[in-house]
Amino acid sequence: MPELPEVETIKRELEKIIVNKKIIGVIINNAKVIREPKKEKFVADLKNVAIKEIIRRGKLLIFALSSGRFMTIHLKMTGQLIYPGNGKTSRLSFKLSDGKLLDFNDSRIFGELRIVDNWQDLKFIKELGPEPFELTEEKFTEILKNKKTKIKVLIMDQKIISGIGNLYANEALFRAKIDPRRCANSLSQKEAKNLFEEIKKVLSEAIHYKGSSVDQYVQVSGEPGEYVKYHRVYDRENEPCYKCKGKVKRISLGGRGTYFCPNCQK
DNA sequence: AATGGGACCTGCGCGC
DNA sequence: TGCGCGCAGGTCCCAT
Numbered sequence A: 001m002p003e004l005p006e007v008e009t010i011k012r013e014l015e016k017i018i019v020n021k022k023i024i025g026v027i028i029n030n031a032k033v034i035r036e037p038k039k040e041k042f043v044a045d046l047k048n049v050a051i052k053e054i055i056r057r058g059k060l061l062i063f064a065l066s067s068g069r070f071m072t073i074h075l076k077m078t079g080q081l082i083y084p085g086n087g088k089t090s091r092l093s094f095k096l097s098d099g100k101l102l103d104f105n106d107s108r109i110f111g112e113l114r115i116v117d118n119w120q121d122l123k124f125i126k127e128l129g130p131e132p133f134e135l136t137e138e139k140f141t142e143i144l145k146n147k148k149t150k151i152k153v154l155i156m157d158q159k160i161i162s163g164i165g166n167l168y169a170n171e172a173l174f175r176a177k178i179d180p181r182r183c184a185n186s187l188s189q190k191e192a193k194n195l196f197e198e199i200k201k202v203l204s205e206a207i208h209y210k211g212s213s214v215d216q217y218v219q220v221s222g223e224p225g226e227y228v229k230y231h232r233v234y235d236r237e238n239e240p241c242y243k244c245k246g247k248v249k250r251i252s253l254g255g256r257g258t259y260f261c262p263n264c265q266k
Numbered sequence B: 001a002a003t004g005g006g007a008c009c010t011g012c013g014c015g016c
Numbered sequence C: 001t002g003c004g005c006g007c008a009g010g011t012c013c014c015a016t
Helices: A004-017 A039-044 A137-146 A152-156 A166-175 A190-208
Strands: A022-028 A033-038 A049-057 A061-066 A070-074 A079-082 A092-096 A101-105 A112-117 A248-251 A256-260
Touching: A004 A049, A004 A061, A004 A079, A004 A190, A022 A039, A033 A039, A039 A112, A112 A137, A137 A152, A137 A190, A152 A166, A152 A190, A166 A190
Parallel strands: A033 A112
Antiparallel strands: A022 A049, A022 A092, A049 A061, A061 A070, A070 A112, A079 A101, A092 A101, A248 A256
């Protein structure tokens, strides 16, 4: 599922491929993915508009358009952006001025496309917490001190810190040797600092390997991301822990599958 | 404030 | 082989 590293990977690829190209048309195969405005206006708003810049904020992609407006794309769990596309398997495709298609695929139709005057005015954006790489250690430890929420649920809360989803929350906690069930305020200063470092490290490494292709995520080229081979706990229930050889356990926290090693994570 | 559940969806893998 | 079911998760929303 696309989290910060996957969305960042897509952003970097799109920068190389589509910036300064024009959208000359839109093919709609399933209008549900268009959240605003209505589909007719959505299409009209994009016609003959160039893509000037690609921005990422948390898990949200933002296209700055030559019209001065913005198109936002949230991939949710199964969204993909594929170039060049075929227009057949997509929920929606953008016809570009180079004669090729940029496909938006989304098997579960949870993804959201919007055209807005200013992306910073979106409620989702206004409530979004800081980017992990812009947050300071002091602020991170301060947040933890004041929260009783389970640490895993907290670091997945986009209002607290943006970009971390279920996969990287599990991986960061394993690397920091912290039990995901712990209350945030029970972490020592040292543990909090360490967790913050591991979050940044795991995200950086995942970006380096162009994301984790579990479920539906692929790069814009259609190639998988390579980071899956470096996962240590995610989706490894009952498999041996790489560190202690004990069994990786799966529980549910905040309604999400949670994988950890009870022996290594305290 | 924290927590738990359901809703949105489809495709996959499982058990029978 | 085939059917039905549970489950996956990002985000929002509601209830307790």
